[in-house]
Amino acid sequence: MDDHPAAIQRRRFLQSVAVSAVLARTLLSAGEGGSAPAPIKRRESLMLEGTEFFLTLERTVVNVSGSDVLATTVNGMLPGPTLKWREGDTVTIHVTNNLPVSSSIHWHGIILPFHMDGVPDISFKGIAPGETFTYRFPVRQSGTFWYHSHTGFQEQSGVHGTLVIVPKDEDPVVSDRDYVVSLFDWSDENPEAIYRKLKLHSDYYNFNQRTAGDFISEVKSEGFWDALQHRAMWNRMRMSDRDLSDVTGYTYTYLLNGFTEAEDWHALFETGERIRLRFVNQSAMTIFDVRIPGLKMTVVAADGNPVKPVKIDEFRIAVAETYDVIVEPEERAYCIFAQSIERSGYAAATLAPRAEMHAARPAMDPPQPLTMADMGMGGMTGEGGADTGAMKCGGGMQMPKEEGKKHMWPITPLPMRRGVGTTMKAANPRYRLDDPGVGLRENGRRVLTYADLRNYYSTADAPPPDREIVLHLTGNMERYMWSINGIRYADAAPLTFHYGERLRITFVNDTMMIHPMHLHGMWSDLETGDEARLVRKHTVLVQPGSKISYRVTVNAEGAWAYHCHMLYHMPGMFRKVEVLP
Amino acid sequence: MKTVPYTATLLLAASLFAEMNDDPLRATLLADRLETASGQWSRWEHLVWDVSAYAGYDLDKAYLYSEGSKAPGESESQNELLYSRAVAPFWDVQIGAEADTADGKSVGWGVVAFQGLVPYYFETRLRLMVNAQAVALNAEAEYEMLLTQRLVLTPRIELQAYSSDVEELGAGAGLSSIETGLRLRYEFIREFAPYVGVSYAATIGNTRKYAPIDDVQAVAGIRLWF
Numbered sequence: 001m002d003d004h005p006a007a008i009q010r011r012r013f014l015q016s017v018a019v020s021a022v023l024a025r026t027l028l029s030a031g032e033g034g035s036a037p038a039p040i041k042r043r044e045s046l047m048l049e050g051t052e053f054f055l056t057l058e059r060t061v062v063n064v065s066g067s068d069v070l071a072t073t074v075n076g077m078l079p080g081p082t083l084k085w086r087e088g089d090t091v092t093i094h095v096t097n098n099l100p101v102s103s104s105i106h107w108h109g110i111i112l113p114f115h116m117d118g119v120p121d122i123s124f125k126g127i128a129p130g131e132t133f134t135y136r137f138p139v140r141q142s143g144t145f146w147y148h149s150h151t152g153f154q155e156q157s158g159v160h161g162t163l164v165i166v167p168k169d170e171d172p173v174v175s176d177r178d179y180v181v182s183l184f185d186w187s188d189e190n191p192e193a194i195y196r197k198l199k200l201h202s203d204y205y206n207f208n209q210r211t212a213g214d215f216i217s218e219v220k221s222e223g224f225w226d227a228l229q230h231r232a233m234w235n236r237m238r239m240s241d242r243d244l245s246d247v248t249g250y251t252y253t254y255l256l257n258g259f260t261e262a263e264d265w266h267a268l269f270e271t272g273e274r275i276r277l278r279f280v281n282q283s284a285m286t287i288f289d290v291r292i293p294g295l296k297m298t299v300v301a302a303d304g305n306p307v308k309p310v311k312i313d314e315f316r317i318a319v320a321e322t323y324d325v326i327v328e329p330e331e332r333a334y335c336i337f338a339q340s341i342e343r344s345g346y347a348a349a350t351l352a353p354r355a356e357m358h359a360a361r362p363a364m365d366p367p368q369p370l371t372m373a374d375m376g377m378g379g380m381t382g383e384g385g386a387d388t389g390a391m392k393c394g395g396g397m398q399m400p401k402e403e404g405k406k407h408m409w410p411i412t413p414l415p416m417r418r419g420v421g422t423t424m425k426a427a428n429p430r431y432r433l434d435d436p437g438v439g440l441r442e443n444g445r446r447v448l449t450y451a452d453l454r455n456y457y458s459t460a461d462a463p464p465p466d467r468e469i470v471l472h473l474t475g476n477m478e479r480y481m482w483s484i485n486g487i488r489y490a491d492a493a494p495l496t497f498h499y500g501e502r503l504r505i506t507f508v509n510d511t512m513m514i515h516p517m518h519l520h521g522m523w524s525d526l527e528t529g530d531e532a533r534l535v536r537k538h539t540v541l542v543q544p545g546s547k548i549s550y551r552v553t554v555n556a557e558g559a560w561a562y563h564c565h566m567l568y569h570m571p572g573m574f575r576k577v578e579v580l581p
Numbered sequence: 582m583k584t585v586p587y588t589a590t591l592l593l594a595a596s597l598f599a600e601m602n603d604d605p606l607r608a609t610l611l612a613d614r615l616e617t618a619s620g621q622w623s624r625w626e627h628l629v630w631d632v633s634a635y636a637g638y639d640l641d642k643a644y645l646y647s648e649g650s651k652a653p654g655e656s657e658s659q660n661e662l663l664y665s666r667a668v669a670p671f672w673d674v675q676i677g678a679e680a681d682t683a684d685g686k687s688v689g690w691g692v693v694a695f696q697g698l699v700p701y702y703f704e705t706r707l708r709l710m711v712n713a714q715a716v717a718l719n720a721e722a723e724y725e726m727l728l729t730q731r732l733v734l735t736p737r738i739e740l741q742a743y744s745s746d747v748e749e750l751g752a753g754a755g756l757s758s759i760e761t762g763l764r765l766r767y768e769f770i771r772e773f774a775p776y777v778g779v780s781y782a783a784t785i786g787n788t789r790k791y792a793p794i795d796d797v798q799a800v801a802g803i804r805l806w807f
């Protein structure tokens with residue numbers, strides 16, 4: 001009704017159904033009777049639309065990779081149903097918890113009153129077993145978002161789903177068809193068992209470690225002394241340049257809309273159509289690199305917010321990020337290909353005019369090792385001593401224009417601790433906005449970087465920051481301890497924000513892992529180099545050994561969560577934010 | 582119907598914890614060496630174990646170590662119970678008690694140990710034992726060299742020294758023994774890896790008057806943990 005006539009004529013909104021691969025048989029009282037329920041049927045399921053929703057969290061038997069195992073699901077689906085909202089509506093969601101433990105649903109990226117945010121012990125007390133909690137809030141934004149449990153590791157075992165919010169006014173993104181593409185890392189292992197293994201042996205899932213054979217090939221390419229020095233440097237620091245992911249395809253089956261690569265979910269189209277694909281990374285721990293071989297993608301939105309269109313071949317999507325892209329395929333089958341950052345597996349589907357067509361899968365790229373720049377040492381090509389040549393990011397490092405004038409606002413000192421929980425300190429962290437990141441450097445494709453992102457709307461009128469806070473992302477990979485400023489969540493005082501202020505937040509990543517940092521309740525206006533086009537995001541990927549800055553207008557009262565979205569980093573790498581009047 | 586995985590996950594799912602705890606209590610047991618050896622006319626009658634277990638948290642743990650060997654007519658073991666505290670990113674300090682046995686006799690010690698990962702990824706442990714009779718020192722180092730992702734070559738060395746003779750243990754003052762080995766294991770899964778290798782053990786100096794050992798052995802065993 002509110003739509004622009006031309007847009008509405010071209011658009012058949014979400015003509016395909018949202019997808020849930022598992023419509024499951026659920027266990028209302030698991031363990032009774034002694035006999036196991038039959039494995040569930042895998043099929044597509046419907047999207048829910050309207051202003052009132054009923055969601056039930058329950059234990060469900062699923063069979064993703066050959067064994068019957070228990071998942072925690074929303075309405076018996078994996079992933080949960082896609083909820084379609086309309087900007088300007090007030091939505092009411094009744095969430096019933098039939099799990100044997102407390103639970104919650106958090107509306108990721110949604111701007112709402114804090115007691116509707118769904119984070120146990122911060123926003124509310126959680127949803128006790130058998131109870132129903134009713135969420136009710138006005139929808140004040142549009143785009144692609146998602147929801148998930150914020151309790152324990154329930155997200156890993158299935159409590160997550162996509163949110164699609166239709167704009168009240170004209171959508172700057174015009175398309176004929178609209179698909180949700182959710183990415184997920186399913187494991188038959190219990191999430192607690194995964195976490196325990198990481199605590200006992202942090203390299204448990206890493207089957208891409210350096211071997212003697214690698215050394216021989218390095219000697220061949222670099223010469224004996226350079227190879228030895230290169231290796232010695234990492235070993236001296238007791239770090240591995242192959243620490244790309246903590247958890248890998250060794251235990252994960254990567255799912256696209258709930259389907260394995262072999263099950264081959266299809267996005268159908270008619271030739272000549274513009275198709276909008278709403279990518280959402282709902283994984284617990286997996287960063288994906290996404291491309292559709294043979295097809296250019298135009299990025300039109302990041303984390304739900306429209307951006308100036310950028311034409312690319314490939315993009316990296318960190319846990320919890322969303323990207324909307326437009327594609328205009330020809331009359332043939334294409335593969336939607338999402339390989340995990342450490343290349344231990346991939347999720348894939350087919351984009352084709354007909355259901356019987358199948359797109360061949362491309363080969364996975366070889367994994368790339370981390371460089372000295374990823375340790376926050378050296379950096380650009382030609383710098384960094386023994387690492388010469390290892391760090392190639394195309395042009396120079398792009399940095400925000402205001403880096404030089406960062407002292408124009410005061411930096412609020414915060415407690416900092418270095419000790420058992422911190423193994424590394426980035427000696428020379430840099431803004432690396434135009435660095436596509438490890439695994440995507442120099443691959444011959446046009447890869448999206450944060451430097452490419454420009455807000456669709458002007459941010460020229462945004463006020464300058466009143467002050468800055470600097471947060472170091474810290475950890476000890478060997479002991480699998482994670483923290484912010486060297487202080488884990490359990491020992492940390494809340495961060496204090498003041499209502500009405502404009503903050504600049506700078507992250508320094510003192511670890512060798514990527515951390516997607518997520519601030520609840522307020523937008524993160526990312527400095528990507530154009531002050532007048534700051535990009536609105538809810539989750540910001542912080543590259544290893546790098547720094548990155550964004551602005552936050554503190555316009556939301558209450559208490560909020562602020563954390564890394566890697567599920568097994570989150571318990572330590574977390575802060576409570578208190579917005580004071 | 583696969584009832585077994587179903588039941589197993591049911592048990593696990595029932596424990597799906599609700600609270601966010603970055604440092605849950607955990608316990609683990611590692612049998613680093615469980616092997617049989619052949620050398621000096623013996624035919625695979627020499628049994629060796631090297632087992633450790635701990636329960637605890639990121640910083641604080643209770644550790645149990647047991648290392649020893651058994652052959653016809655002889656046996657010896659070293660057993661420790663310690664409190665372990667992480668004091669640096671790669672280092673733990675441990676304090677506790679040790680009981681050593683040799684052919685039925687036993688000797689008690691108070692122990693302080695340093696355990697950690699030195700640069701270049703050598704796993705090391707240095708332990709100082711004290712009782713009324715003597716002070717003893719034990720140092721061991723192990724390196725894991727990956728030939729492939731699952732095939733691991735492990736050189737290992739252990740040295741022992743005593744401040745004075747400890748007759749019950751058949752140990753003489755000074756550097757008393759050296760033990761070094763090279764083992765090649767294959768990790769079918771991380772938790773289970775059979776291996777083969779060679780080991781060399783020798784007694785040194787004053788200890789030779791109790792037991793003159795100079796022995797190269799072939800070894801075969803398994804490494805496992807859970």
Ligand SMILES: [Cu+2]
Binds near residue numbers: 513514565566573
């Ligand atoms: Cu993280």
